[in-house]
Each structure stands twice: as structure tokens, then as C-alpha cells.
Amino acid sequence: MMSNISLSLDEIFILAKNVFFKNGCDEETSNIMADLVMKAERDGSLSHGLFRVPAYVSGLKSGKINGKGNPDIKIISASVVKANGNNCLAPVVLNKSIPELIKLAKENGVAILSITNSHHMAAMWPETEIIAEQGLVAIACTSYKPAVAPAGSIKPLFGTNPISFAWPRKNKPPVVFDMATASMAMGEVQVAKREGHKVPLGTGLTKEGKDTTDPAEIADGGVLLPFGGYKGSGIAMMVELLAGALVGDNFSYETAEKDNNDGGPPSGGEFILAISPDKLSDTDWDTHSSKFFDKMKSMGDVRLPGERRHKNRLDKGPRHINEDLVNKIKSLS
Numbered sequence: 001m002m003s004n005i006s007l008s009l010d011e012i013f014i015l016a017k018n019v020f021f022k023n024g025c026d027e028e029t030s031n032i033m034a035d036l037v038m039k040a041e042r043d044g045s046l047s048h049g050l051f052r053v054p055a056y057v058s059g060l061k062s063g064k065i066n067g068k069g070n071p072d073i074k075i076i077s078a079s080v081v082k083a084n085g086n087n088c089l090a091p092v093v094l095n096k097s098i099p100e101l102i103k104l105a106k107e108n109g110v111a112i113l114s115i116t117n118s119h120h121m122a123a124m125w126p127e128t129e130i131i132a133e134q135g136l137v138a139i140a141c142t143s144y145k146p147a148v149a150p151a152g153s154i155k156p157l158f159g160t161n162p163i164s165f166a167w168p169r170k171n172k173p174p175v176v177f178d179m180a181t182a183s184m185a186m187g188e189v190q191v192a193k194r195e196g197h198k199v200p201l202g203t204g205l206t207k208e209g210k211d212t213t214d215p216a217e218i219a220d221g222g223v224l225l226p227f228g229g230y231k232g233s234g235i236a237m238m239v240e241l242l243a244g245a246l247v248g249d250n251f252s253y254e255t256a257e258k259d260n261n262d263g264g265p266p267s268g269g270e271f272i273l274a275i276s277p278d279k280l281s282d283t284d285w286d287t288h289s290s291k292f293f294d295k296m297k298s299m300g301d302v303r304l305p306g307e308r309r310h311k312n313r314l315d316k317g318p319r320h321i322n323e324d325l326v327n328k329i330k331s332l333s
């Protein structure tokens with residue numbers, strides 16, 4: 001029987017900060033990463049909080065990730081910001097480049113942030129939500145290493161390729177979705193494996209290409225499927241192109257060829273688009289979209305994406321964390 005221990009949000013931050021600091025990160029990187037991990041636990045983004053810390057440590061220990069690095073941020077044109085991560089962790093690159101993206105999008109109506117050579121394995125709502133909190137619409141995506149078979153194949157080509165969209169609201173939290181284009185994120189499959197739950201049919205295939213509900217058969221040598229059959233496959237392909245060839249970084253299969261397989265997040269790209277509704281719409285877009293959301297929510301058992309996290313966020317109390325995970329992280333500090 002698995003046991004949990006209670007940790008306050010401050011204790012989660014300190015636990016995470018220590019492990020990043022002791023494994024070669026400078027003070028600033030440790031703070032940015034600990035803040036991200038704490039916020040994931042706070043919001044109930046459980047597959048991307050403390051659960052990911054041991055993998056980050058692997059990447060830091062092998063030297064693949066630069067815990068002290070400084071990304072290069074360049075303004076290429078009125079609407080393009082380019083960030084070369086110099087092998088930093090993506091949250092550090094985002095921390096330095098998103099303010100530039102926001103500035104350009106507010107000035108020009110639209111702006112794109114192209115990120116290369118950075119290491120991403122976190123959730124994506126932190127970046128889209130922070131942009132939407134500034135009154136902008138945001139779309140972000142990144143690829144990873146092959147784990148998802150294109151429609152028609154039983155071999156992986158796409159990463160789990162998350163895409164996040166955030167819509168700003170005045171005086172309310174943004175409406176945000178953040179989802180893997182795999183039927184389930186590999187992080188969730190790993191959590192199901194660790195906790196002994198089955199996964200729905202259609203989540204993935206075994207090594208031999210058979211349907212299965214056993215998360216271990218998918219995580220260990222099997223393959224995930226895209227959500228929604230060939231339609232999800234098209235969106236996963238779009239993510240490969242936007243976060244790969246368009247920003248000037250790798251496709252998932254190239255990422256895998258170059259990675260040292262230390263278990264840490266590989267080097268890759270990220271695409272982020274920010275759009276100003278103030279510039280595009282000559283209507284009161286906030287009232288207009290609020291009416292739409294109200295109508296949507298009045299239609300039965302509908303909730304807006306992001307609402308679960310935002311509700312969790314109101315709880316300032318301790319979080320219940322898997323004890324083995326906490327002990328493992330302490331042993332790495």
C-alpha cells in the first residue's frame with residue numbers, strides 16, 4: 001500500500017530548490033524550477049510536478065543540461081523573438097523571453113517566440129497562462145522523442161506533442177487547455193503504471209501492435225496512439241512542424257537520435273504565438289466571449305478547461321505527496 005506525506009507549498013518549493021541547487025543549477029535556475037514544480041503540485045498538474053524531478057536531475061548529472069546557462073534572446077523583427085536556450089531548461093528560457101514576446105504582441109498585434117536548444121518536459125500551461133494574464137491569446141507547442149504512432153502505423157514517430165491554448169478574460173483567470181496530442185500523456189501512463197491502474201483501450205498498443213489496457217505494456221516498449229485517430233495524428237504532425245522545422249530545431253525522431261538517453265528531457269524547440277484581441281477585434285471581445293463561455297457552461301455538465309487547476313489553486317493547504325517519491329528526491333539532494 002502506497003503512503004503519502006503532507007507537504008506545504010513552501011516545503012515543496014524548498015525540497016525542489018535544494019535538489020536543483022545540489023545538482024549544478026545556479027540560484028536563479030533553482031528558483032525558477034522550484035517555482036514551476038511547486039505550482040504544478042499546487043494546481044494538481046501531478047504528472048509534471050515533483051514526479052519529474054528525478055529525470056531533471058539525470059539530465060543535469062550527465063551534463064546534457066546546463067543549470068547555469070544563459071539563453072540568448074534576440075528580437076529578429078517587429079513580431080519575431082528568437083531564443084537560443086544554450087542547453088538551459090525551458091522554464092529559464094521562457095522566464096527571459098516571454099516578456100519580450102508580450103511586448104511585441106501588444107505593440108504589433110501578433111508575435112511569435114521561437115525557442116531552440118532548450119530542455120522541456122514540463123506542462124505548457126505556465127507559458128500560455130502568463131501570456132493570457134497580460135490580455136493576449138496564446139498558443140504553445142513542443143515536441144519530444146518518438147512515443148506516438150502516426151495513424152496507420154504501430155511504430156512511434158511523434159512525441160506526445162502537447163499543445164496549449166489560453167484565452168484572456170478581464171478580472172477572471174484565463175480559459176486554458178493544455179493537452180498532449182497522444183490519447184494520454186506518457187507522464188499519466190507512468191503514473192497509472194506506478195499506481196497500478198488500467199488505462200482506456202485506445203490509449204496505446206503493445207510492442208507487438210496489439211490493443212492493451214495495461215500501462216506497463218505501453219510504457220515499456222509499446223507505443224501510444226494519437227487522440228482522435230487520424231485527426232489527432234494531423235494535429236500531432238502540425239506540432240512537429242511548428243516546434244521543429246519552423247523554429248529551426250529537431251523533429252522528435254531527430255531529437256531521439258541526438259539524445260544521450262540519460263532519462264532527462266532532451267534538447268528541442270518550442271513554438272509560442274501571442275495575439276492581441278485589443279488590436280484584432282473592434283468589438284468588446286471580453287463581454288462577447290464571456291457570453292459564449294456562459295452559454296457553454298449552461299449546457300449540462302460542461303466545465304471550462306483550466307477550471308480544475310484554478311480551483312485547486314485556491315487551496316493554500318498542504319499537498320499529499322507520494323512518500324517514496326519524496327524520499328527519492330531527498331536522496332538526490
Ligand code: NDP
Pocket residue numbers: 045047048120121122123124125142143144160161162163164176177178179180181184185186187188302303304305306307308309310
Ligand atoms: P489532460 O487530458 O489531463 O487535460 C487536457 C486539458 O483538458 C486540460 O487543459 C484540462 O483542464 C482539460 N480538461 C480535462 N477534463 C476536462 C473536462 N471534463 N472538461 C473540460 N476540460 C477538461 O492532459 P494531458 O494528459 O493530455 O496532458 C497532461 C500534461 O502533460 C499537460 O500539461 C501537457 O503539457 C504535459 N505534457 C508535456 C510534454 C512535454 O514534453 N513538455 C509532453 C506531453 C505532455 P484542467 O487542467 O482544468 O483539468
